[in-house]
Amino acid sequence: MPVNPDDQLEFDEDVVNDAELEKALEEREKRKASRNALQAEFREADDKAKALIAGIDLEPDTTVRVGRFKLTRSHVEGRSVAFETQSTNRLSITADS
Numbered sequence: 001m002p003v004n005p006d007d008q009l010e011f012d013e014d015v016v017n018d019a020e021l022e023k024a025l026e027e028r029e030k031r032k033a034s035r036n037a038l039q040a041e042f043r044e045a046d047d048k049a050k051a052l053i054a055g056i057d058l059e060p061d062t063t064v065r066v067g068r069f070k071l072t073r074s075h076v077e078g079r080s081v082a083f084e085t086q087s088t089n090r091l092s093i094t095a096d097s
Contacts, residue, residue, distance in 0.1 A: 058071060
C-alpha cells in the first residue's frame with residue numbers, strides 16, 4: 001500500500017516543508033533508480049566478459065592483449081587487515097513506496 005506523503009510514519013516524526021529540498025530528493029531518487037538499472041546491466045556484461053576470460057589460459061603475473069584491452073592476472077597474497085574508525089553521524093535517505 002503506497003504511503004500518503006502526509007501520513008505520519010512515527011509518533012515523534014517532524015515534518016519539514018521545503019519544496020526545493022523535496023524536489024531535489026525526488027530527482028535523487030529518480031537518478032538512483034536509473035543508476036541501479038545501469039549497474040545491473042554492467043554486472044551482466046562484466047559477468048559475461050569474465051566468463052569468457054576464464055576460458056583463456058592466463059597464468060598469474062601474465063598479460064595478454066584482446067583488441068584495445070590488456071588483461072593481466074596477478075597473484076595477491078593473503079594478509080591480515082585491522083583498522084579503527086572514528087565516531088560519525090550518518091545521514092540515511094529513504095523514499096516511501
